[in-house]
Amino acid sequence: xxxxxxxxxxxxxxxxxxxxxxxxxxxxxxxxxxxxxxxxxxxxxxxxxxxxxxxxxxxxxxxxxxxxxxxxxxxxxxxxxxxxxxxxxxxxxxxxxxxxxxxxxxxxxxxxxxxxxxxxxxxxxxxxxxxxxxxxxxxxxxxxxxxxxxxxxxxxxxxxxxxxxxxxxxxxxxxxxxxxxxxxxxxxxxxxxxxxxxxxxxxxxxxxxxxxxxxxxxxxxxxxxxxxxxxxxxxxxxxxxxxxxxxxxxxxxxxxxxxxxxxxxxxxxxxxxxxxxxxxxxxxxxxxxxxxxxxxxxxxxxxxxxxxxxxxxxxxxxxxxxxxxxxxxxxxxxxxxxxxxxxxxxxxxxxxxxxxxxxxxxxxxxxxxxxxxxxxxxxxxxxxxxxxxxxxxxxxxxxxxxxxxxxx
Amino acid sequence: xxxxxxxxxxxxxxxxxxxxxxxxxxxxxxxxxxxxxxxxxxxxxxxxxxxxxxxxxxxxxxxxxxxxxxxxxxxxxxxxxxxxxxxxxxxxxxxxxxxxxxxxxxxxxxxxxxxxxxxxxxxxxxxxxxxxxxxxxxxxxxxxxxxxxxxxxxxxxxxxxxxxxxxxxxxxxxxxxxxxxxxxxxxxxxxxxxxxxxxxxxxxxxxxxxxxxxxxxxxxxxxxxxxxxxxxxxxxxxxxxxxxxxxxxxxxxxxxxxxxxxxxxxx
Ligand SMILES: Cc1ncc(COP(=O)(O)O)c(C=O)c1O
Numbered sequence: 315x316x317x318x319x320x321x322x323x324x325x326x327x328x329x330x331x332x333x334x335x336x337x338x339x340x341x342x343x344x345x346x347x348x349x350x351x352x353x354x355x356x357x358x359x360x361x362x363x364x365x366x367x368x369x370x371x372x373x374x375x376x377x378x379x380x381x382x383x384x385x386x387x388x389x390x391x392x393x394x395x396x397x398x399x400x401x402x403x404x405x406x407x408x409x410x411x412x413x414x415x416x417x418x419x420x421x422x423x424x425x426x427x428x429x430x431x432x433x434x435x436x437x438x439x440x441x442x443x444x445x446x447x448x449x450x451x452x453x454x455x456x457x458x459x460x461x462x463x464x465x466x467x468x469x470x471x472x473x474x475x476x477x478x479x480x481x482x483x484x485x486x487x488x489x490x491x492x493x494x495x496x497x498x499x500x501x502x503x504x505x506x507x508x509x510x511x512x513x514x515x516x517x518x519x520x521x522x523x524x525x526x527x528x529x530x531x532x533x534x535x536x537x538x539x540x541x542x543x544x545x546x547x548x549x550x551x552x553x554x555x556x557x558x559x560x561x562x563x564x565x566x567x568x569x570x571x572x573x574x575x576x577x578x579x580x581x582x583x584x585x586x587x588x589x590x591x592x593x594x595x596x597x598x599x600x601x602x603x604x605x606x607x608x609x610x611x612x613x614x615x616x617x618x619x620x621x622x623x624x625x626x627x628x629x630x631x632x633x634x635x636x637x638x639x640x641x642x643x644x645x646x647x648x649x650x651x652x653x654x655x656x657x658x659x660x661x662x663x664x665x666x667x668x669x670x671x672x673x674x675x676x677x678x679x680x681x682x683x684x685x686x687x688x689x690x691x692x693x694x695x696x697x698x699x700x701x702x703x704x705x706x707x708x709x710x711x712x713x714x715x716x717x718x719x720x721x722x
Numbered sequence: 723x724x725x726x727x728x729x730x731x732x733x734x735x736x737x738x739x740x741x742x743x744x745x746x747x748x749x750x751x752x753x754x755x756x757x758x759x760x761x762x763x764x765x766x767x768x769x770x771x772x773x774x775x776x777x778x779x780x781x782x783x784x785x786x787x788x789x790x791x792x793x794x795x796x797x798x799x800x801x802x803x804x805x806x807x808x809x810x811x812x813x814x815x816x817x818x819x820x821x822x823x824x825x826x827x828x829x830x831x832x833x834x835x836x837x838x839x840x841x842x843x844x845x846x847x848x849x850x851x852x853x854x855x856x857x858x859x860x861x862x863x864x865x866x867x868x869x870x871x872x873x874x875x876x877x878x879x880x881x882x883x884x885x886x887x888x889x890x891x892x893x894x895x896x897x898x899x900x901x902x903x904x905x906x907x908x909x910x911x912x913x914x915x916x917x918x919x920x921x922x923x924x925x926x927x928x929x930x931x932x933x934x935x936x937x938x939x940x941x942x943x944x945x946x947x948x949x950x951x952x953x954x955x956x957x958x959x960x961x962x963x964x965x966x967x968x969x970x971x972x973x974x975x976x977x978x979x980x981x982x983x984x985x986x987x988x989x
Binding site for chain 2: 333341342343344345346347348349350351489490495496499502503506507508509510604605606607608609611614616618619620621622623
């Protein structure tokens with residue numbers, strides 16, 4: 315599987331530059347009040363990233379609290395069903411709290427503690443990041459406020475209750491499209507108001523520098539483990555990687571350690587909602603254009619006046635009009651191919667994996683699985699695909715049931 | 723000479739401070755904006771900050787967020803705002819107009835196209851709240867080439883290093899955001915403002931405007947005693963909201979508040 319690439323230079327460690335730029339993307343587009351707090355965060359991050367005490371504490375938490383390493387599982391039944399390449403699933407769904415999000419919240423919460431912050435805030439879409447944040451806040455005894463769009467609160471009721479059980483306050487965001495982007499706006503407003511005692515744990519590789527790089531580094535454990543595991547299990551590197559892309563944190567986490575393995579094809583899967591042609595989707599890399607939102611320059615879903623347009627996806631975690639700036643850069647340099655899967659295809663994959671493998675995937679992850687069903691049959695039986703199973707689907711049972719007219 | 727510099731020079735001669743009202747263009751509908759700008763000038767406004775509506779006003783509190791939503795219901799675009807300024811200029815050639823908004827609409831139009839169109843329309847300054855000087859080189863150059871003043875924000879968190887950087891990038895005036903928070907937030911502490919202004923003035927001779935938390939004649943007068951300009955936004959936009967679409971009432975309420983502020987500041 316060959317990929318056209320515009321560069322042969324090594325990619326790992328190349329971006330961002332010291333000002334947070336991934337090529338023309340990224341940067342720090344925030345109001346002045348946040349510039350000094352962002353610099354403090356960056357300084358702390360730079361310091362602790364190489365601090366043996368910090369790393370030891372992070373590693374111990376990831377092992378003993380999160381349950382890492384997460385397994386890499388050869389889905390033999392599903393592979394047979396598709397009749398092509400062997401499909402391995404990176405089981406982030408088995409992490410404590412049920413998704414990859416916790417890899418990042420553990421790391422950022424340890425930073426918050428080092429910085430002496432007493433209050434944690436976060437935005438959430440599907441609620442997975444909110445749950446993962448509320449979880450670490452409970453453990454560290456920090457006050458926790460989660461911003462969540464009113465639309466998402468309605469469709470992710472289980473996670474809302476989980477956050478409350480964990481002691482977090484869940485604030486319903488009623489502005490704009492009442493989804494993830496509006497929750498992010500509201501969290502930023504809280505942060506700028508309470509910067510003295512508050513740490514903002516952004517849940518994906520978006521936001522102003524240093525968040526995209528920092529969240530990537532915390533999530534890259536997914537790819538580091540997978541790269542080792544596949545060599546142990548299959549004796550070689552995979553032919554392709556697939557992950558869903560909302561803001562892009564689970565995807566960059568898997569992709570990053572493989573970026574310089576040029577024989578590994580890499581696919582990021584956006585949400586096509588009702589279809590890219592319908593305009594009702596959440597696929598800025600496939601169908602958007604560059605702009606500035608939420609502190610960085612990246613591909614966005616916007617109209618000709620530069621207003622952000624409402625997105626649609628059956629999966630709340632992918633329902634976001636922007637995408638992490640590193641993905642924008644990887645698209646432009648041609649290292650990653652970005653594709654889109656619509657709601658129906660994702661739902662089909664949700665059911666198939668559940669029936670065939672006994673694994674209930676998150677609707678977000680189901681987009682990555684659905685792309686595997688397109689890719690695998692065209693590949694040889696000795697080829698290998700790793701799909702990032704970014705989270706488990708328990709939170710989505712109500713959504714799926716409602717779509718099928720079933721009352722749970 | 724720039725209208726903004728001219729304006730501050732003249733005020734200085736008369737020992738007055740600038741009163742700078744902010745309204746969102748097209749709130750609650752596009753027809754009101756130009757007449758309202760003229761009415762504000764008659765009520766004592768020296769410079770007008772005209773808000774460009776944006777779908778995701780991350781630095782604004784609920785009052786100005788709702789103003790943007792009302793304007794966007796009418797699909798008021800950056801181009802529409804420039805048309806409003808051009809119309810305003812047909813009758814007022816001296817009052818400076820500063821556009822205040824977010825970067826993305828400017829980014830989509832293109833920096834050069836925007837700067838040319840803004841200069842053509844009679845805009846004097848541009849304040850993009852989510853654009854710190856670190857990211858602003860290209861836009862600043864485009865604005866400067868059209869003799870437009872880039873206005874930047876300063877915040878309570880800005881240290882000496884940043885104050886210097888910002889004042890070097892800015893012209894016209896700089897805008898000190900007096901509270902940590904979004905627009906419409908909190909109460910300002912005049913002594914803290916005075917201290918910060920002293921620090922800022924070590925780095926620049928530019929006039930320093932102060933905004934956030936100025937609601938009435940009393941707070942306007944208190945800030946005018948220490949700053950070169952008083953910016954009032956949410957308190958006015960709230961009047962627009964309360965008047966529920968009645969143009970006459972909006973105009974009366976806004977000019978009423980501005981007149982009181984003017985009197986307080988000049989006393
Ligand atoms: C299980 C799962 N996968 C993926 C995502 C999308 O986020 P990202 O693209 O940052 O991985 C989410 C977000 O809520 C999620 O819960």
